[in-house]
Amino acid sequence: MRNFVVVGHKATTSPNFSLEDIPGTSGRLDILCRSVTAAFVLSHGIRKDVCVYLVLLGGETPKVIRLMGETLRHLNPDERTTAALLKKALAVPAVPEWTMSTSGIFVCTGGLEKVLACLKDAKLVYLREDGSDIRQESFIGEDVAFILGDHVGMTPEEESLIELAGAKVVSLGPTSLHADHCIVLLNWTMDVL
């Protein structure tokens, strides 16, 4: 299984954002929408072996949305459709346990620490420009979880959590890329191994 964790530091936890202005009204949920598409969509289908965790920290109580390729439905490649699916997930009353909103999409209260606990059996990889070269790494046959920040970058507290969880710091190169572009590259790196 390939897991992708994306932390949205300002991403709203409320469904009351506008699909007509996603970047301006949702705390940059557009970044997370594009990350979802990058993780799942192929030219003619969905990657079944992918799971995405979106950590939404822009509300009073943090929430996590989990999307699972095996049962995911209604995902189209465009940004607005993905945002509409996340809006539905955010309209579900979130509790500490996972609740399904639509097929393959689940929501709960919690933050990065909770996600790292869910992924304790996976090989954790934290993407940062100064990490070791991804091309020297091997992920064959492993459950792997890639952890990515958004436009804000991780806080020192988050970096400590990630380090404590045992993540390896890996780099896609010195150029700072958007999270969705990183996910495209990670999927490809694993495809062509």
Next chain:
Amino acid sequence: MRNFVVVGHKATTSPNFSLEDIPGTSGRLDILCRSVTAAFVLSHGIRKDVCVYLVLLGGETPKVIRLMGETLRHLNPDERTTAALLKKALAVPAVPEWTMSTSGIFVCTGGLEKVLACLKDAKLVYLREDGSDIRQESFIGEDVAFILGDHVGMTPEEESLIELAGAKVVSLGPTSLHADHCIVLLNWTMDVL
């Protein structure tokens, strides 16, 4: 210079599409919007050394929109903003000569043949699943132009044009990927050379 040519076989040549439903009203201009973003946006800036040609074949008279990184303005990473820029370009009365719509964006009448003529001095690379492995190629210090199809695939006539222009057929692997994801991979392949 890195050039990316994306052929939108059903893409509208009219500005009368809805920003509220880009995939459903524009002949999948959303694919071209995402390709533009993939070509240009970095985490904190725009790639200046990139030029994108969008070939729009879904109207009575084909049009080409050219976006040049050196002078490109107002490009944000979200799909809707890009679609709004293309809408402005399509509202300009198109003639055979390039006309500027907004900074760095130009439009003209014409199709793939015209674009290939513009790029006659570049190394042409046609992306197709059965081509030679991209990882065996070198593009160092060259003007290169990558030619990509959309969800429809190239017609035999287009394939002939591309072949006649001397393009090399290169592959990113056996998995069929969206055009924008291919562009992310091509940019990265050239970045990390």
